[in-house]
Amino acid sequence: MTNNFEYEELHLTEFRKEISAWLQANKPKDPGFLLPQTFLEIGSEEVLDFLREWQFKVWSAGYLGMAWPTEYGGGGLPVAYQQIADEEMKRLRVPILFNVIGLGWAGPLIINIGSDYEKNVYLKNILSAEDIWCQGFSEPNYGSDLGSIQTQARKEGDEYIINGNKIWTTLGNFAKYMILLARTEDKTKRRYDGLSFFLAPMNVDGITTKPIQKLTGEYGFTETFFDDARIPASSLMGEEGWGWRIAMLTLQYERGAESGAAGGPAMTPIYMDDLISMARKVMRENQPLIKDAITRDELVKLMIEEKAILLGEKRTNITKLCSDYPRSLSLSHKLRSSEFFRRMRQYAISLQGAKGGLYVGDKEAIDDGFWQRAYLNNFGITIGGGTSQIQANIVAEHVLGLPKD
Amino acid sequence: MIMEASREFCRKNSDTSTVRSLIPSNLGFDKDIWAKMVDLGWTGITIPEKFGGSGLGIGALVPVVESMGRYLLTAPVITSAIATQAILRCGTQEFQTDWLPRLADGSIGTLAFLENEDLASDATLIAVSRGSKVELQGRKILVADAGAADFFLVSALFNDKPVLVLVESDQLSTDSISNKTLIDETNRAADIDFSGVVVDPQAVLSATHKSIKDLRLLGALLYAAESTGACAAALDTIVNYLTTRTQFGRLIGSYQALKHPTTDILIQMDSAKSLVYHAATLATNFNFCTHTEIACRMAKVQANDALLFAGDRAVQFHGGMGFTYDCDAQLYIRRAQWAQHQFGDSQHHRFHLAPLLIEDI
Numbered sequence: 034m035t036n037n038f039e040y041e042e043l044h045l046t047e048f049r050k051e052i053s054a055w056l057q058a059n060k061p062k063d064p065g066f067l068l069p070q071t072f073l074e075i076g077s078e079e080v081l082d083f084l085r086e087w088q089f090k091v092w093s094a095g096y097l098g099m100a101w102p103t104e105y106g107g108g109g110l111p112v113a114y115q116q117i118a119d120e121e122m123k124r125l126r127v128p129i130l131f132n133v134i135g136l137g138w139a140g141p142l143i144i145n146i147g148s149d150y151e152k153n154v155y156l157k158n159i160l161s162a163e164d165i166w167c168q169g170f171s172e173p174n175y176g177s178d179l180g181s182i183q184t185q186a187r188k189e190g191d192e193y194i195i196n197g198n199k200i201w202t203t204l205g206n207f208a209k210y211m212i213l214l215a216r217t218e219d220k221t222k223r224r225y226d227g228l229s230f231f232l233a234p235m236n237v238d239g240i241t242t243k244p245i246q247k248l249t250g251e252y253g254f255t256e257t258f259f260d261d262a263r264i265p266a267s268s269l270m271g272e273e274g275w276g277w278r279i280a281m282l283t284l285q286y287e288r289g290a291e292s293g294a295a296g297g298p299a300m301t302p303i304y305m306d307d308l309i310s311m312a313r314k315v316m317r318e319n320q321p322l323i324k325d326a327i328t329r330d331e332l333v334k335l336m337i338e339e340k341a342i343l344l345g346e347k348r349t350n351i352t353k354l355c356s357d358y359p360r361s362l363s364l365s366h367k368l369r370s371s372e373f374f375r376r377m378r379q380y381a382i383s384l385q386g387a388k389g390g391l392y393v394g395d396k397e398a399i400d401d402g403f404w405q406r407a408y409l410n411n412f413g414i415t416i417g418g419g420t421s422q423i424q425a426n427i428v429a430e431h432v433l434g435l436p437k438d
Numbered sequence: 439m440i441m442e443a444s445r446e447f448c449r450k451n452s453d454t455s456t457v458r459s460l461i462p463s464n465l466g467f468d469k470d471i472w473a474k475m476v477d478l479g480w481t482g483i484t485i486p487e488k489f490g491g492s493g494l495g496i497g498a499l500v501p502v503v504e505s506m507g508r509y510l511l512t513a514p515v516i517t518s519a520i521a522t523q524a525i526l527r528c529g530t531q532e533f534q535t536d537w538l539p540r541l542a543d544g545s546i547g548t549l550a551f552l553e554n555e556d557l558a559s560d561a562t563l564i565a566v567s568r569g570s571k572v573e574l575q576g577r578k579i580l581v582a583d584a585g586a587a588d589f590f591l592v593s594a595l596f597n598d599k600p601v602l603v604l605v606e607s608d609q610l611s612t613d614s615i616s617n618k619t620l621i622d623e624t625n626r627a628a629d630i631d632f633s634g635v636v637v638d639p640q641a642v643l644s645a646t647h648k649s650i651k652d653l654r655l656l657g658a659l660l661y662a663a664e665s666t667g668a669c670a671a672a673l674d675t676i677v678n679y680l681t682t683r684t685q686f687g688r689l690i691g692s693y694q695a696l697k698h699p700t701t702d703i704l705i706q707m708d709s710a711k712s713l714v715y716h717a718a719t720l721a722t723n724f725n726f727c728t729h730t731e732i733a734c735r736m737a738k739v740q741a742n743d744a745l746l747f748a749g750d751r752a753v754q755f756h757g758g759m760g761f762t763y764d765c766d767a768q769l770y771i772r773r774a775q776w777a778q779h780q781f782g783d784s785q786h787h788r789f790h791l792a793p794l795l796i797e798d799i
Binding site: 323326329333336338341344345347353356357358361362368425426428430432433436438 | 680705708713716
């Protein structure tokens with residue numbers, strides 16, 4: 034054992050074998066119903082129970098929250114372990130770990146700036162999937178313009194009284210807690226200075242949810258109404274007026290285990306290898322599609338783009354290779370990857386010939402309509418968490434220094 | 439270290455007015471700057487220490503070339519590096535001992551390999567025995583830095599086998615070299631008729647299709663690195679204009695019609711950079727494998743396309759100014775149009791990537 038690096042590497046290699054074997058032995062059997070590709074598609078108790086059980090199993094085995102503190106249900110290990118676990122979960126196509134707002138947003142936020150009380154109450158149950166979390170940021174009239182939201186939080190005694198409504202609440206009809214952005218002060222000079230951040234319980238009088246049917250047909254999110262809903266004053270995170278800063282901090286955790294998330298895939302990974310496998314099954318102009326020169330050239334273009342995105346994720350960690358525009362790769366990642374996936378999935382459907390018009394549920398649909406569903410689902414990514422158009426503004430303004438419009 | 443040092447050197451020595459001042463010159467570069475680069479050891483980066491270099495490898499040369507692109511600093515660094523690699527790959531120990539120290543000391547070598555516009559074509563120029571000597575018959579086109587070169591490595595067929603023949607510049611008559619008019623006025627290339635040149639048998643190096651291919655891949659990687667640097671510079675030029683030019687009472691950078699494509703340039707540049715440094719890491723290993731080939735070709739495609747996009751938009755976004763010779767945008771779009779064809783345009787590389795990426799998965 035001459036240096037720590039080799040020692041570490043050896044352990045990680047062993048670990049990769051270990052989790053790979055565990056996943057293969059424990060991967061759930063086909064439940065007989067359509068499993069979601071993303072955490073945005075959970076519309077029934079049946080699907081929810083299945084995914085809840087799976088997350089509990091993965092956590093119980095020690096493969097989720099591996100880098101979170103042991104006193105709150107985590108593994109207390111270096112983050113490299115979780116990264117390997119995530120890679121193996123993606124590679125072996127196990128079901129997604131669905132409690133994403135808890136695992137990826139609320140959890141790391143609480144670890145980072147939460148009180149001991151908050152850590153004790155919330156963290157372990159996020160990992161075990163006992164408590165499902167949702168997010169209340171967007172409102173019907175304020176989506177991209179998040180700083181202008183109108184939902185009111187008025188303090189009265191040891192409670193806040195919440196009035197207003199939130200929308201696109203993923204898992205809203207199942208969640209026990211919401212990370213809620215609400216206005217505690219109307220007359221601030223800058224509109225976002227009046228915002229506060231709450232870890233709000235959902236099971237109180239005055240909160241109702243109305244499922245919204247999505248583009249894909251199922252009911253993965255809700256509109257959430259607050260009508261004099263009273264939540265404990267202790268659910269305020271930090272202090273009044275800190276809401277915008279905490280919300281922005283939360284957005285940073287999106288980048289995975291490395292930035293503090295508990296881990297696990299939130300979406301079924303879809304790679305160019307999958308598209309090529311699909312292309313092999315299809316005929317075009319009386320020959321296998323995969324022999325068509327134009328198709329091959331298009332596939333190569335997409336593969337170069339995919340490779341660049343995957344390499345970009347690694348280059349983010351090499352500071353000296355990011356000196357030109359230091360925050361460029363991290364701030365543009367969602368934009369570039371979600372837009373790439375959109376085009377790639379759209380292209381996949383365009384290659385399917387007459388069968389491209391079929392959808393999930395039709396026996397003749399290629400790959401059971403996987404690509405059609407994946408393409409429609411992808412709008413959740415190009416729109417959710419800030420539309421691509423807003424992302425382009427953010428990159429232009431915060432990375433390139435272009436003026437606001 | 440070398441990344442910061444080369445960036446700083448190029449920044450100091452190559453602002454765009456200096457770049458423009460070199461346009462009318464014969465060589466297209468400043469010999470004093472070249473001498474400084476030699477002193478800094480840049481010409482010896484891929485030369486082993488026993489031959490007078492630093493032996494740092496391709497991975498260390500890539501940031502240097504990227505820095506040169508970043509400031510459009512022209513000098514025969516890529517040209518000589520490819521000649522160096524040709525000798526390392528095809529030369530005997532004795533030949534290397536003779537020539538590599540000269541390259542490290544700043545002698546300029548250049549590869550003469552193209553005979554027509556098709557990068558995939560093989561050499562038809564032949565070398566034939568003339569008693570104890572060898573005579574060349576044929577011509578090469580678009581030989582980089584031909585006017586500055588001290589020697590040429592000419593791809594040829596000798597007894598039907600691929601070879602590289604070293605020809606020193608004083609073996610050529612002046613009328614055998616015809617300088618070309620290039621779209622990129624900062625670069626230099628010439629067509630050369632090698633017919634009748636007679637060399638010693640020791641000047642004929644055995645090559646293989648693999649070694650010639652690897653040299654082309656290496657050329658693709660180095661031009662990709664240079665173009666990635668130039669793309670970042672074009673982006674800076676755009677950003678500078680968008681944050682200073684006012685129309686309708688507001689900075690034009692506030693318009694999303696300009697803002698969003700500028701973001702896209704950044705994304706394309708970032709992709710090129712990721713692919714270039716990945717390829718550089720693989721190419722540092724002297725033996726190129728399929729992964730290295732894929733990486734070099736991908737890097738060249740992306741860098742070509744990124745610089746073309748950035749240069750094109752740089753002209754457009756400068757409005758009327760962009761259409762003038764005085765606007766620096768022209769330097770980038772002209773460079774883009776030239777560089778895309780050096781060691782393979784995007785379509786060429788995609789054509790060769792398809793069987794590597796699709797058949798073998």
